[in-house]
Amino acid sequence: MKRYFAGVDIGSTMTKVVIFSDRIEATIIGPTGPEHRKLANKVMEEALNLAQIRFENLSYIIATGYGRINVPFADRQITEITCHAKGLHSLLPTVKTIVDIGGQDSKGIKIKDGKVVSFVMNDKCAAGTGRFIEIMADSIGVPLEDMGIISLTAEKAAPISSTCTVFAEHEIINKLASGETIPNLIAGIHESVATRVSAMVKKLTIEQDVAVTGGGAKNIGLVKALEKKLGCSIIVPPEPLITGALGASVLAKEIFEKYEREGQMPVRSSCGLQEAKIFS
Amino acid sequence: MAFFLGIDVGSGWTKAAICEDNELKSYAIVPSGGDYKKAAKEATNLALKKLNLSVKDIKCTVATGYGATMADFANDVISDISCHAKGISVLFSNVRTVIDIGAQFTRAITIDNDGRIINFIMNEKCAGGSGKFLQVTARILHVNIEELGRLSLESKKPVEFTTACAVFAESEAISRISEGARPEDIVAGIHKAMASKIMTLVTRVGMNPDYAVTGGGGKDIGLVKAIDNELRSKAYIPYEPQITAALGAAIFASSK
Amino acid sequence: MAGIQNLKGLAKAEKYYTDYGTRAKELRAQGNRVIGYISALSPVEILTASGVVPFRLKGNVEEAITKGDAYMETIVCPFVRNVFDSAIKGKFHFIDGMVLPHQCDSLDRTSDIWRDYLNLSYFHFLNVPHVTDEPSIEFMKEILRLFISTIEDFTGNKITVDSLKKAISLHNENRRLMRSLYDLRKSNPPLITGSEMMKVLVAAMGLPVYESIELIKEIIEDVKGRKPLTDGQRKRIMLIGDQIDSVIITDTIEKAGAYLVMDDISIGSKMYWQDVDEDKEPILALAERYLRKLKIPTTFVDTGGTYEENLNARFGHMRKYIEEFNVEGAILFIYKYCDPYGFEVPAIKSYIEAVAVDVLYLEDEYSISSLARMKTRIEAFLEMIA
């Protein structure tokens, strides 16, 4: 009988689910959003439908991400740092340094044999996160998905002097009004984020290969800007958003099998597929 | 008979005020958007229209605010801190401390009896605690910014906010809502957090029992009440706090 | 308040921790004088000898700074700002005075502010040197004498050689007992949790020394006979930093699935590991303890030998802790704007990593505002070393 495992990654912006057996059976990406925060169960249902299995078929479930506590039906919580490392290693075993750019956090992770050896994380300021890019995209009226492509046509990145997201937003609107081109502006936005992220990631002695995960990796312009700042090429996995959830599902499998080897039964959550009632 | 124009090109809103003999005759408020030049023209035209005047009737114009230099039709530029001071002094001659809450910047100004600056202080590199908070809050609660004040007054148990970042305050507020916090408690929490930041500025610049709250934030009675609580006194509030600097600029224009 | 008298041991410590200052308040109401102090660099023996109640000032990580910033720049370390904020809000209304030692720029450069805005009847800035050579010991003695004379003037009580010796031996006893309590963390699993220990440490620093001695004795009795609560499968962690004084951080570490078994923090082992030599002339003995024995980054240590020797002189005690307490991971928690600790982060980190113990470096505020982030980092660290 085939065994199924699930990883649920509740990010600040996106909720991701991966169902895994010995390969990826289903992946779902949905917004986290205000109401969705407690609705990890709904996203999970979607994933189950896609994989055409039932909740009872899942042998072990791991939740990760900043809202990992809000998944009552998860059997265990593991931080996104460990999960990203695991997920990425399962896809690209040569990678030693991961840069993760999420909605609220940016991180640098060093891995060896799929295990974390050190990591860094940004402090509580929106500058240098995916949120910064979202806000800027919104205020210049360019869809987030197009930011990357458009910035590649820039002649020269327009420098943005404010670090604060709020100030930078005004600065950009003004620059736009005074005739700066949109591609140049977007390139400037990417550069601003890349500068902050690279300064942080450089605290880890960077070893190649370097990969980028999280939503930021979907932005080719940002990836290019990062490559310039870090002075090396960067690998982008095929679906960077799901790296954390994938890692969680792989870990679910590993942990389950370890229990099995030791002849023990894993402790499982007593909650069914229900809404979250406690929050963090 | 002569008319004078003050134009305040703020980072969020552009305000125009027209005076005759130091008396406010008309005003207009429009969003600044990206194009400050356009906003300045728009606000001016709106204010003129209310009086059935045209640009030619304006004898002198003073521009102020974040984008003042973009109002290229003005005869002079004066900093918005001076203009706030001037504007308040014609409205309330006894006020000695002005708290201006704009979209990005919050400042505290002390003024002398001629409405000139003695001292001022403003937030620096971080927009934590600025008027931006109010905009963000209104947006996520799906209410008009005008309603925040009233809502806040209904609160019995303001939410304690842990983040000072104007951007992450949004996510925090959203989480609180989904945990079941009441909208009024969220607003009151935001107001409290802002008031305590503002309190720091005021203490540093010099507190005076006769103080006024100006700028867009002055329109928010909840915020004003939170400030009053912190300062243990009662603020003077102009009829239209947001145009205080524009009014001051118009007064300056009259004396040119 | 009547209830407290009936509490014993850990329950009492818990109460003193939660209502920090209760006992000092009571003692003040009974006519005692209370003198506040900051940092492990303040010679509490002298306060005890002068008959006042020494009371270590602490901030509250759960409370945002709302008043202090009007007086003190935000470039001062967040711990100092938070304590000052508490003070200016009147949280320490029961202290008669305070002594502020010259530990670091954040304290030294704000001493005028403490003095001028708190309006205490007694205030003394203790100008401790940063170097440890012979002239510095002589100077330190002068500084201690000056401190003694100001506190004598304030209380009207003379500090005699005898009273000083008595105070020294009481504090030594207090330190010895606290170390025995620490010993109970050596077993696996430890008999006392990191959060319990944090409560004891905080409780003790708000008590007169004889009460602290009683309290620690009771707690040792409480704890000694305990049965280990868990399976001993968790990682053993040491916490390093300056002024960490809240169970929120120890809880975060332990709830993430670790044992907090040792510390090198200002209210912890730094306070209790070195005794004052009772065989020497008391002022000299005090000078030597606070200048040469105490392990803090603000006393410059140089052996004149190789860099490795210097590192051993500076951080060797941490290596000992690691061995004695079987430490498997270290968390180095440093506040922003702290120059003394900030400049040694790379050195400490590489020194500890050289003995094959991983280090998590956290730079943060003295505030729970970023608790969620801190949790994630600590959990990830534990997963990393698992």
Add this chain to the structure above:
Amino acid sequence: MAEEKKGRALATKAAASIPKFVRGNLAATIKAKEEGKKVAYAYIADGQDEIMRAMDIVPAWGESFAGVCAAKRDAEKYLQKAESDNFSRSLCTYATCTIGFDMIRSELGVDIVPDAPWGGMGRPDMILGSAQLLCDPRFKWPQATQHYLRDVPIFVGAMYYPPFDPKLNHHEQEKFYVKYCTEELRECVKFCEKHTGKKMDWDRLAEIVELSDKTWDLFIDTYELRKAIPTPMDTGDAMNTMVPLTFNLGTQEAYDFYKQLYDELQEKVKNKEGVVEPEKYRLIWAAGLPSWFALGDFQYFNSKGATFPVEVTYRGCEKIERLELPKTSDPLEHIAWRWVRYWTHWYDKARKRPGSLPKVERIIEYIEEYKCDGVVFHSAFSCRSWHAGIIHQAETLKKVYKEIPILILEGDIVDISSYNEADTHNRIDAFIEAVDAYKSRMG
């Protein structure tokens, strides 16, 4: 201090010759090796200048080099390097800038670091740090540097002075403070002797100390010419002309420089030649190291008709007679007295005005003597030493003296990332308006 990107126009010819001094000091640290001289990392105002000069030790000033990097807007690479080994961004950026520089030096395994502004500093043979009432980085920075230059020995001496306490009599404490300083200076001499293999020439030291005294006096005489209305030189220049006093104390070049400056200013005063025409506002730079990357801001003040005839920063000396130094034949003891009294000579004055502070007394004296209408402070986020306590000074000034307009600019000395020119100019505009109002109020 150094030339910067935009090339600030300097009012005096003397100031324009400063880059030569700075380059010369840096070049000396590189040439020293060929000349068989020892190089020491040194820090300003440590009282050790004259000992170094008397023993032919070439000082390499980290503060100067970091200032050059900042002025050339080329510090970021070093700051980032230091940050990459977990040095916080909140630490003194003079320190992190040079630590980053030394990290690169050690990584490349070279004595001379390529691509360094103005050639960089030579590799030190020793580090002469200082633990004093002045700043933590002065002894933590050497330690941190040693982490990358492991064979370089460090000496840290203490130069303490009695802290101000209105209730205590500092005169009683001065004695043991001076004794301590003197002994620490003697330790410094011992250390230098050990690491240079030379003996101290005490007569030479005495001569150098005398030259320093003369330089202090001449410096003050020169700067006092700036009391003239309009002032012939302002702080924008002084951030350059401080170099010989700060980095070349005890040398004939330093003395000669001020002689030249003295003559130039005297000439200007005679011709009523001011920094700006007309001089509308006179301001005091009351505390804070400048943002080296934005010295152009002084010109922005000038463009508004404002000048700074006086500053507290880098006025690291005083008329010797004013200090009433006790006679001594020991040059080290003389240095110690000069240092201690440099601080304490304001104390009696401060005690007479209840609630005042020595630092505030100094500001008040300058405001009166240099006829200032406004006060500007700069608060650099990475240095607590000079910049924590500024709010308190400003408050005290208002309380014990008068409601004079005060501007506190926030920025940094080296780290440009938080600087915003438009914002700063905006603030200056409003401040000048406040000063204008103040002047008309005062009549």
